[in-house]
Amino acid sequence: MDIILLLMLLFPLAGAVLNAVSAGRLPRRLSGNVASMAVLGSLIMAIAGFILLGERTLVVSLVDWVSVENFSASFAFLYNPLAAIMALMVTFVSFLIHLYSVSFMREDKDYCRYFAYLNLFVFSMLVITLADNLLFFYLGWEGVGFCSYALIGFWYQDPEKAAAGRKAFVVTRIGDVAFGIAIALSFFLFGSLSLTYIYGHLGGLTQVSATVLGLLLLWGAMGKSAQLPLTVWLPDAMAGPTPVSALIHAATMVTAGAYLLIRLFPVVRLSPLALAAIAGVGALTTMYGSLSALGQRDIKKVLAYSTISQVGYMVLAVGAADIIGSMFHLLSHALFKSLLFMCAGYVIQALDDEHDIFRMGNLRRLLPHIYWPFLIGALCLSAFPMIGGFFSKDRILLATFLGPGIIYKVFWAMALLAAFLTPLYTFRMFFAVFQERPGGRSAEEIKPVPPFMAYILWPLAILAFCDGLLNLPFGPGKDWLARYFSVLAGAVVALPAPPGYELSMSVGSGAVILAVLLFTYVLYRPPGPKFSAPRLEAFLFEGLYLDKLYYSVFVVPYERLARFWWQTVDEGGIDRGLDGTAQLFAMLSRGLGYWATGRLSTYVKMLLVGLTVFFSALAVRWYLW
């Protein structure tokens, strides 16, 4: 088993190194294929590992990394059902996206760099998935952060795109500060950074420590998962190539935050306050994401805000102490969101890099291959009854409703509202893109796109559609995923809902969703929406002005103060002060220089005076003594 896990990690790393070192000398096809094969190797290893693992928990320790006295960090794996499923998802989705990328980047000259980073990203994400030691986890964490930076800013010739990459890195790093402190605190509390050790030694943990640790981990997760208030990097991250958005900003990196919280759930669940905070953040973010998505025009930005909202659900689920629900939704979302992104990528390429949904239209007729995958994705996202995200979202809503105290009911209401807004923004986008409209696109404007890019999406579409089978609340395969995860500490297989609750909630939400779909259809029927509210639209478009707020409150003062410190304090103050001291000496020297007149009479006078003083002093001394 050790070999399997090691190979799972090393295949993508080798692929990355190969691509990096060959530095563009490999032909495009070979480079892409090497990278895809590497991930395929990982996928095979992940499948093998999953099958061989069963229901146990395995700890595999490799080399020691850093150790000083009683501090020790090593490259060690914690392979349990959670990690197994996550690894499966990561490798599978990555593999499909690699294949898709080979077509998508067919005209780009920098493919070697692209595939090197993409492989390195898969490696880092697998480190996060498998790591037992928190510092090793942090290695993967920062690794995905770096790859995200590099891939978002991939088309660096455009300084705005490069700036988007930097923004992502910096904002997530702000989250990582808290994660680092959490690691330090963990070492302080437990004397070890090994998750296995921590799981077994939770006895002496005080309420306060657990709360502080939980809150710190929440802040850390917020950065990577783009939760409020650190959401601002994700919409900008759409500057990267679409497969990158599909992989990093739909399926993997943004879910890493939720994954962190789930991995450390045994610690977090000891503090109700931390759980409530987590749930609060999740709930607020779902609302924020849904509202903002409603005002977007760029197809990728709609999906970006949608991701923010959906990851909010995952975080909310953790806060409601339902890690199974969170993981279930994580898996569903990975499938349908990456599907949606890749469909969007197809559309964007077909229309020669057009991102604005209101400049599309008629694409059902013009791009038939992509219509059905896109529709399936949209239905899953909207939680259409019986399909895809319906069961996972339902479970989360139920878990939230069952949470302790009135506050959870408030969170439930927010999440519910967001759930109703989801079909609205999703199908606003869908209709704008695909419906027949007089102002839509025409056949001459379509650029040829390799059909492979659409065909590769079908496995994903089918999986997303049938995703509910993983954890049906009824029928022969009932609660399969929940039972698989039951070995995890704190996992609740069946939510303690009074009978009938579940059914009534599902039926109720299903009905409302269908109603909203109908409403959206009516609203956005050609020739287009009949009302407009420009101020509201602008507010939603700008993401509730959060980005602008940060810019004026943090970025501008920071840069201004940097200049101030430099010019006024450092150069003006300290340096000028020291230069002034030097000037003082120069002045003193010049002052003394007046005595050196060069005239003999002056010197003779000075000699006389000096000698007189000297001898009289001697005489006085002698006389007195």
Place this chain on the structure above:
Amino acid sequence: MDLHFLLPVIVLLPLAASLTALATGREPRLCRWVSLTLAVVELALVILLFFLNLKPVAGPTGTWLMAVDYPWLPGVGAHFSLGLDGLSLMLIWLTAFVTVICILASWNAITEKVGSFHFFLLFLEGILMGLFLATDLLLFYLVWEFQLVPMFFLIGIWGHAKRLYASIKFMLFTFGGGLFMLLAVVALYILHGRQTGEYTFSLYQLAQTPLSPAVQGWLYAAFLLAFAIKIPLVPVHTWLPDVHTEAPTAGSVVLAGLLLKTGFYALFRFAFPLFPGAAGASMLLLVVLGLTGMFYAGWIALAQTDIKRLVAYSSIGHMGLMVVALGVWNVMTLSGSLLQLVNHGLSTSALFVMVGMLDERLDSRRFSDMGGLWQKMPVFGAFFLFFALSSLGLPGLNNFVGEILILIGAFQVRPVVGILAFVGVLLPVIYLLTMVQKSLFGEARKERRVWDVGPREILILVALALPVLFIGLHPGPILRLFESTLGHLMFQTPLLAQALGG
């Protein structure tokens, strides 16, 4: 076989090499090759020491892995005594390595007075070897002040526009501090002599002098001032940006990679063991100054328009973190800071080497003249990004190990300091990524003619990248080396242990 002669050879070989460089000065090509060969021989000798599997041995000058002691000025009690332990071993390796890098990096850049240039460079190497090995206070003072002489000439002759201002400023700052230190050394010498009747400059003997707190305070303050100027600590740091901007590439590399380390090293090796009580009392001051340096320099670095100045301020920030580690005084933070000595030496040298390469191509260090360089120089861009990432502490690369040890260690003992340090480590991310952004990304300017890195430059960069990666992933052997140093310092120096409560 008694290999003790290796130590004086390691100190004297570069001095001899410098003379040969001067002698071959008329033939620049010969001079460069001779200097390079001798520098590589020196590096080989130092690496040989690693393989000797030395163990700590107690002797008249203390507990060292290897020590020599020759009488020098018998009338005064000064000895030519050198002592090697894990810390000095790493630092002399760094010195030898960085010197080789400098010679390679200046291959095409220095075209006038080549003989004198290599003379000063190798002479400086010898002096630094002496500095990291000296265990006699007078010898130490001699090499401490003497390191200024070749630097003064290196900056003053081969530097940029305002080089004379920079070299004089450097000289005055450092020499001024050094004079106070001389005063303290002589005072200590006399006090020890009066008490024990034996007049000696040996570090080991002087460390056992019982001193009254007031006296100790003054002497320590003098030492601290001299070293604080060198490290540099805010507010006596203002010489560093000017000197870095005006120095030639090799000058900057040696300055950042080696000379800054001497200040920290001397604080650790001399100031703390000699004056444990006063040192213990100054911990809070060190922490405050270190944190100030981290935040202040890190903040200012963002506003820079000259890339070399930016890297100079980043040096101040990194050294600030190391001083915080010293102020917290915990095995983890001390291991981290000693490791950071090596790490920072490697990363910052690499950054300066690359900035030097940029200067060779663009004839400018201003960001406004850069932009879009990745397009024409992809290999250069990759290495530049690599070293920028190592400098901002990406896990898997060298700086991360040192930093995380310092951060976690600091948190264990003083949580507030730890938290502030964690936040402070965020700042390099911002300015280093901005540096990369402004230089590598964006639109390329068509009218400029730049060329990508050639074989010699790739050799330098790979040589620097390999230790960076190695230390990042496998720092174990080096941390082992420091264990004996720390054990000796923390627990066998009774006065220090007592002053800090063990």
Place this chain on the structure above:
Amino acid sequence: MIVPYSHVLILASIIFILGAACAVARRNLIMILVGVEIMLNAAALVFISASLFWQKLPGQAFVIFLFAVAAAEVATGLALIVHIQRRTGSVISDDYNHMKG
């Protein structure tokens, strides 16, 4: 002694001060030399009176030395002054200020 010792000393110091004043206050090189001569003679006076007071002979012997030295010094000094005067055409000390600053 014919006159009290202190009287001679006072006389000698007056002469010395007069000589010093002359050397310091005058601009002409030759007058500076004259001042120096006067100071030497004052010193010689002190030597003689001391020799008389202490009834020891070396004091007077030293005065002979003094005369020899004074003569040599004046000779050299005058030679230099003549040489300088020929080169620059002035015997005013203030004109030789090349070491100014």
